Amino acid sequence: MSEVFTGVADLVGQVTDLPPEDISAEARFDALANWTSYDALRLLTGIEQHFAVRLDLQEYFAIKDVGGLVTAIAAAQGKP
Amino acid sequence: METKELLARIRGLGQPDATADPALLRDLGTLTDVPALVEAGRLLAKVPAELLGKLKPLRVAVTGTFTAAAVAPLLRVALLRKGIAPEIHVSGFDQLATDLSDPDSPLASFAPQITLCLLHDDWFVPSAWDDAEAFSTAVRGRYAMFDNLVGAFTERSGSAVLVHTVPLSPVEMRGVVAFDGRAALGRTWRELNSDLLGMALRRPGVHALDLEAYLVDTPARLRDERLYRFASSAWTPEVEAVYAAEAANFCGAFLGLAKKVLVLDLDNTLWGGVVGDDGPSGIQIGPLYPGNAFREMQRRAVQLRKQGVVLALCSKNEATIVDEVLNHHPDLVIRPDDIAARAVNWDPKDHNIRGLAAQLNLGLDSFVFADDSTFETQLVRGSIPEVTVVHLDGDPADHVTALQRNGSFDVLTTTATDRDRTKLYKARAERTEFAGSFSSVRDYLRSLEIQVSVREADEFSLPRLVQLGQRTNQFTMTGASHPESRTREMAASDDHLVLVFEVADRFGAEGIVGGVWVSKHEDHWLIENFVMSCRVFTRGVEHTVTQHIADRAAEAGALRLEADFTATGRNKAAAAFYPDAGFTRVTENRFTLPLVPRPQIGPDWTNLVAFERESADV
Numbered sequence: 001m002s003e004v005f006t007g008v009a010d011l012v013g014q015v016t017d018l019p020p021e022d023i024s025a026e027a028r029f030d031a032l033a034n035w036t037s038y039d040a041l042r043l044l045t046g047i048e049q050h051f052a053v054r055l056d057l058q059e060y061f062a063i064k065d066v067g068g069l070v071t072a073i074a075a076a077q078g079k080p
Numbered sequence: 081m082e083t084k085e086l087l088a089r090i091r092g093l094g095q096p097d098a099t100a101d102p103a104l105l106r107d108l109g110t111l112t113d114v115p116a117l118v119e120a121g122r123l124l125a126k127v128p129a130e131l132l133g134k135l136k137p138l139r140v141a142v143t144g145t146f147t148a149a150a151v152a153p154l155l156r157v158a159l160l161r162k163g164i165a166p167e168i169h170v171s172g173f174d175q176l177a178t179d180l181s182d183p184d185s186p187l188a189s190f191a192p193q194i195t196l197c198l199l200h201d202d203w204f205v206p207s208a209w210d211d212a213e214a215f216s217t218a219v220r221g222r223y224a225m226f227d228n229l230v231g232a233f234t235e236r237s238g239s240a241v242l243v244h245t246v247p248l249s250p251v252e253m254r255g256v257v258a259f260d261g262r263a264a265l266g267r268t269w270r271e272l273n274s275d276l277l278g279m280a281l282r283r284p285g286v287h288a289l290d291l292e293a294y295l296v297d298t299p300a301r302l303r304d305e306r307l308y309r310f311a312s313s314a315w316t317p318e319v320e321a322v323y324a325a326e327a328a329n330f331c332g333a334f335l336g337l338a339k340k341v342l343v344l345d346l347d348n349t350l351w352g353g354v355v356g357d358d359g360p361s362g363i364q365i366g367p368l369y370p371g372n373a374f375r376e377m378q379r380r381a382v383q384l385r386k387q388g389v390v391l392a393l394c395s396k397n398e399a400t401i402v403d404e405v406l407n408h409h410p411d412l413v414i415r416p417d418d419i420a421a422r423a424v425n426w427d428p429k430d431h432n433i434r435g436l437a438a439q440l441n442l443g444l445d446s447f448v449f450a451d452d453s454t455f456e457t458q459l460v461r462g463s464i465p466e467v468t469v470v471h472l473d474g475d476p477a478d479h480v481t482a483l484q485r486n487g488s489f490d491v492l493t494t495t496a497t498d499r500d501r502t503k504l505y506k507a508r509a510e511r512t513e514f515a516g517s518f519s520s521v522r523d524y525l526r527s528l529e530i531q532v533s534v535r536e537a538d539e540f541s542l543p544r545l546v547q548l549g550q551r552t553n554q555f556t557m558t559g560a561s562h563p564e565s566r567t568r569e570m571a572a573s574d575d576h577l578v579l580v581f582e583v584a585d586r587f588g589a590e591g592i593v594g595g596v597w598v599s600k601h602e603d604h605w606l607i608e609n610f611v612m613s614c615r616v617f618t619r620g621v622e623h624t625v626t627q628h629i630a631d632r633a634a635e636a637g638a639l640r641l642e643a644d645f646t647a648t649g650r651n652k653a654a655a656a657f658y659p660d661a662g663f664t665r666v667t668e669n670r671f672t673l674p675l676v677p678r679p680q681i682g683p684d685w686t687n688l689v690a691f692e693r694e695s696a697d698v
Contacts, residue, residue: 010084014119017091038149041307045317046115057306 004051004077005070011046012066015039025067053077083116087123094126102133105160106465114154114317121153129165136335138164141187141239143171143179144198146314151198154321158328162337173312176203180229188237194334195239196327197230199246200314204272212264219272227279234285242330243280244291244323245273247302287334287492289326298322329487339468339488340442342384343433345451346395346402346424349472349479350378350414356397356554356614356650360404366411373476378413380480385418388498389489390440390505393422394432394449396617398554398652420505426618426653428521429456430463440505448488450479453615454587459524525619526685528585532624535691537571537578537595545580545595548611555594555612555622555657559648562597562609575600577632581625583616590616598629604640604672605633610654617653620683626661627682628690634675643671 005025013020016032016039029035040061047069048054053076063069086107092098111117129135138159142152152170159166169190171179176197179187187195206218230241248269256262273292280288295302300318307313315323332338347354351374352364364371365378385391391414395402402424406416421439423432429451437444445466451457457471468488472479537545542564549561562570570576577598583590594612598605607629612622630641643658646669661681663671673679682688 011115014083014087014116017123041149041311041313042115042118045118049113049115057310 002070002074004073005066007050008047008066008070008073011043011050014046015043023066025070026065028065029063047073051077082110083113086111087116087119090120090123090127093131094123098127098131100131100133105132105163106461108157108161111157114150114321117157117321118150118153118317121156124156124160125153125168132160132165133163135160135163135165136337137167138194138331138335139167139169139190139192140331141169141171141179141190141192141195142198143176143187143195144200145174145176145203146198146200147173147312148198148315148320148323149311149313150317150320151196151315151324151327154317154324155196155327158324159331162328162332164328164331164335164337166331177225177229180233183236191237192239194331195233195237195241197241197243198323199226199244199276201246201248201252202314204246205252212261212268215265216268216271219268223272223275227275230279230286231283234283239285240334241286242289242327243276243286244289245276245293247292247295249302251305287330289323289330291323291326294322294326295319326487329490332487333490333492336491338491339389339448340446341390341392341436341440341448342381342489343392343394343436343447343449344381345453345456346393346397348452348476349450350374350381351405351412352476354554354614355401355405356653357551359553360401360409363405363409365409370476371411373479375411375413377476377479377483380483382414382418384489385502386499387489387494388491388501390420390442390502391418392436392440393419393424394429394436394451395424396426396429396614397424398650399424401650418502420502428459428618430460430521430524433460433464433467442505448483450483452479455528455585455615455619458587459521462524462527463521522685525683528587528619528685530583530585530619530621530686531689532621532686533582533584533689533691534579534625534628535581537567537580541580541592542567542571542578544592545578548592548595548613549609552611552613553648553650554614554652555610555617555654556648556651557607557609557611557644557654558646559651561611567597570597570599577605577629579625579629581621583619583621593621594625596625596629600633600636600638603638604642605629605636605638607641607643609644610657614653620686622657623661624682624686624688627680628688630673630675630679630681634678639675641673641675642666643673644669645671 009020009023012023018033029040044055044060051073053073055072055076059072063072089101089104093101108120111120152168156166156168169187169192171187179185182188204219204222206215209215209218230243234241253262253265256265277288277290279286298318300316302316302319303314304316344350352370353362355363365374366372381391406412421436423436433447433449437447444464448468448470449460450470450472452472454471457469460467461469470483472482546564546567567578571578577600578595580592580595583593593616596610597608599608610622633641643663645655645658647655658671662679663673666672
């Protein structure tokens with residue numbers, strides 16, 4: 001499991017109150033309990049602070065699952 | 081991960097069968113990560129207030145011209161930390177005008193005690209404008225409307241209203257290309273902010289928070305353009321956190337929770353250095369760094385005194401030396417008349433603070449205690465949780481900011497009697513005597529896991545020991561410390577023993593804090609001198625080291641442990657030690673302690689680690 005994935009799972013758990021261990025790369029955001037656009041924005045803020053990255057908002061909202069978010073963060077980290 | 085554990089604790093408190101967790105609010109102070117604070121605030125909304133301690137209820141409404149989703153959870157955390165259990169009503173996006181004008185609005189039905197009005201620049205800025213005059217006219221028009229709305233609302237509802245100054249987005253400012261055009265724009269904007277502040281002086285029930293001024297100190301952008309366009313969020317979470325903290329300070333002031341007493345340590349708090357060791361002329365105070373940082377601290381303390389905060393001293397020192405400094409040091413700002421009560425002695429500080437509260441006849445929950453020492457701040461925090469403790473660690477230039485940050489002394493207005501309060505309390509304090517006992521300090525010391533490491537002085541530790549001997553004036557047994565040459569001779573000799581000792585506890589290690597010079601005689605060992613830094617007084621460290629020496633002497637066949645003592649006028653703290661450890665005085669300058677049966681000197685809360693010299697190539 002990558003460091004990015006662990007960090008993302010922790011933050012998703014923080015926002016949704018789900019145990020981070022239960023969050024898999026395949027987990028779809030729209031299938032998470034009580035997932036709202038407000039949760040998505042809180043997650044974005046947490047992610048951007050924790051990983052010191054800035055994501056494109058349209059790309060962020062197009063991401064379907066946790067694995068996709070991990071890939072997007074890794075890509076953003078790779079940018080100079 | 082600390083954050084994870086804290087959030088889990090709060091989630092647990094939201095469960096139906098949860099039991100009280102009064103330590104949670106204090107532990108929340110360790111949380112500084114804004115996204116985590118938002119989650120903590122969201123979860124705390126589901127926790128019954130009675131599980132968190134004795135809190136004051138308050139009904140707060142939040143309305144505004146934009147979406148400030150994180151303000152409510154951040155405000156909840158900030159209020160709880162100040163001992164306030166809020167019920168928070170949050171209005172939907174841009175409901176401000178409806179909320180304030182409609183007597184049947186959901187906000188009006190909530191009947192708030194305090195209504196927070198959150199404003200952003202675009203609510204005042206016209207959507208299209210051609211010149212500075214058109215801009216100014218439009219902004220004034222919006223302000224007049226807001227002022228009327230607030231005036232009518234406060235009269236109708238009786239709710240206090242908090243307005244704030246509004247920062248102008250740089251996008252608006254840079255939209256004007258001419259420098260003189262920007263100047264005109266900036267001036268109009270400052271007039272708006274000046275008018276907003278003026279509302280507080282003009283309208284009863286209206287108060288103002290100068291947000292623009294607080295943001296000067298915040299390393300954050302005003303807004304994230306993406307989230308402004310996407311979700312109408314005009315503030316970044318960091319700005320929301322600044323607003324929430326200051327609004328919470330206002331709520332505390334509104335409820336009259338302002339602290340009344342500031343208890344200050346002296347050494348390394350009001351001046352640099354240790355006056356007992358460095359002497360009145362050796363302390364750092366004056367026009368140059370770091371003395372000027374301590375002087376700034378004194379200036380700010382006196383400024384608080386002039387606004388009604390009662391100042392008290394709590395310091396481990398000789399009262400006569402402190403008197404001399406307070407009365408005669410030319411660079412001091414704070415003077416005896418500024419101070420209502422003093423506890424300058426060698427008693428534990430929690431005991432002294434209780435004594436000050438009794439003397440001043442004020443509740444401990446109205447006390448703020450500021451000290452540079454981790455030991456003292458943790459002692460007071462653990463022993464008297466009601467007291468607000470400010471740990472002044474790090475650079476002395478940052479101490480004032482640390483003291484001001486929590487808004488502990490914030491009030492809505494000050495009056496003429498505030499300025500005379502010190503006189504009043506000073507008289508009250510002079511009538512009362514210290515009394516009481518202290519048993520809790522032992523429990524505290526036990527919890528510290530104090531470890532005393534004793535070793536024979538070697539090439540590395542000897543210079544530090546000699547320096548300690550020269551610099552220590554308070555815990556020393558003689559006026560003239562052993563010079564380096566003699567110390568080296570003794571350390572190399574089989575008939576002598578030169579020990580150094582270090583102290584560590586759960587908060588960290590202090591390094592070498594003292595040493596002992598011992599000569600071995602046929603039937604007795606003699607402690608020629610014993611020095612210790614006053615940083616570690618009253619923790620049983622000196623007793624532990626003496627126990628170690630007694631044990632070694634007894635094992636070597638000595639029948640008595642003797643100790644020399646010469647009063648110097650400044651070593652009163654040391655004078656009490658040998659009698660306290662069980663020694664009896666045989667002559668003016670000599671104490672003795674029989675080693676059969678083996679005496680018990682060391683306390684049960686310290687742990688001794690002894691390193692005896694390995695008998696290598698002798």
